[in-house]
Amino acid sequence: MKAIFVIAGNGFPQYQAQTLMFPLLKYKRELKQKYDFTFEVAEIHRDMDPTDLHVMARTISSYDAVFVQGRPFKVHGEPFTREYILEFLNAISATKVFFDDGDSSCHLDEKVMEKVDVYLKRQVLKERSDYGTSHLERTPWSDCFVRLYDYHGPIMQSPAVSDSDVDKLHLGWNIGLGRDTYQLLMKRHWWGIFKDNGRSIDVHLRARIHGDFETRAWIHEHRKSMYDKVHELQVKHNVVSSDMRVPLAHYRKELQNSAIALSPFGWGEISRNDFEIIIAECLLMKPSLAHLRTEPNIFVEYETYVPLEWDLSDLQEKCEYYLSHPEERERIAKAAKRRYVEYYSNKLFIRRFGEIVNRLCLLTEAGSRPTTRNEVP
Incomplete structure (x- = not known):
């Protein structure tokens, strides 16, 4: 199978495109050997006009499959x-x-x-039937936050997704497979510099609550509530808790000196911070991810991270517990990093992408026929 990836080029943020392409480029030879899958890359630039897009569409139609990155098309208005x-x-x-x-x-x-024939997401709901349920602000957890924080402003009510559209949904891969997190992981893995008993910060939290998040008051309130609960821990513990931006090197130094690091929800459930925390061998605490599947799946409750109730009612209790049980805290933190490293050492991405290739082959052979629900991983 010969494919082409249409990704964000000049004029668009590049981080998302790098995250999409890095594992494909890293395992390009293995994908060719195992699945006879080859690919090329085309870029969409911000100065392209609709005629350019139409010409591109005709040209790339000669490939067996066309992968289109969503990020350039998130920009509504000029030029798209x-x-x-x-x-x-x-x-x-x-x-x-x-x-x-x-x-x-x-x-x-x-x-x-x-x-489209296949719709990839970085993470998907574990219970696929939940896509047939309408949620306030489109997600189960935002629905929870809107009700929890008694929000009365404008609300977007998501429509239920039809069964035929849900059948197109397929798990892709998340931000943890980006080039920068891989380089950081390998550097920290081989040097192995972190010692739990040398950490001077008990609880660490750095997350934005202003700016874009103020346009979604329930996210702002969720993050503000986390800050409020962490601040109460300062009476007994050494806490670093601020939404002030600091240099990246400073932030990572803080993590390597922290026993516990908290990561709230934002626009989505998973962020790059989660992986930086894991690489630093901090104990990751964040709202429960039990509702979703993702890849790489390094989020296993009480094995690689500690889940919090979405209302954060157990945050302080769990911080106190794991601060007073350093062996258990260190066990979970090290298991998370080991699982992350093993994802690369065992080349598990090749298997994940193989499932996508196999599905595309079925579609190609059948003339892009609709899939049945039991064919969707």
């Missing part, structure tokens, strides 16, 4: 209006795969789903 985006997808005659690199497991673009 929604109509042009849908026309671009409609003009591609090859098997179409849309990689929605949005942060949340639930924000699905129904109009895009209608135009």
Whole structure:
């Protein structure tokens, strides 16, 4: 199978494209050997006009499959209006795969789903039937926050996703497979510099609560509530808790000196901070991820991280417990990092992507026929 990846080029943030492409480039030879899968890359630039997109759509239709990164098409207005985006997808005659690199497991673009054969997400709901349920602000956890913090402002009510669209949904891979986190992981893994008994910070929390998050008051309140509960721990413990931005090197130095690090939800459930915390061998505490599946799946409750109730009612109790049980804290923190390292050492991405390739082969052989629910991993 020969594919082409259409990704963000000049004029767009590059981090998302790097996260999408890094594991593919890293295992390019193995994917060719095991699945006869080869690929090329085309970039969408911000100065392209709709005619350029249409010409590109015709050209790339000669490939067996076209993977389209979602990030360039998240920019509504100039130069890509929604109509042009849908026309671009409609003009591609090859098997179409849309990689929605949005942060949340639930924000699905129904109009895009209608135009493509496979819709990849970084993380998906564990119970696929939940996509058939309408949620306030589109996700189970935002629904919870809107009600918990008694929000009365404008609310987006997500429509239930049809069974035929859910059948197109397939698990992709998350931000943990980015090039920068891989380089940090390998550096820290081989040097092995972290010692739990030398950590001077008991509880660490750095997360934005202002700026973009103020437009979503329930996210702001969730993060503010986490700060409020952490501040109460300062009476007995050494706490670093601030939403002030610091240099990246300073932030990572703090993590390597922290016993516990907290990571709230933001636009989505999983962030790059989660992986930086794991690499630093801090104990990761964050709201429970029991509702979703993701790849790499290094989030196992009480084995690689400590889950918190979505209302954070158990945050202080769990911080106190794990601060007073250093052996258990260190066991979980080291297990998380070991699981992350083993994902690469065992080359598990090749198997994950093989499932996607096999599905595309089925679609190609059947002329892009609809899948049945039991075919979707």
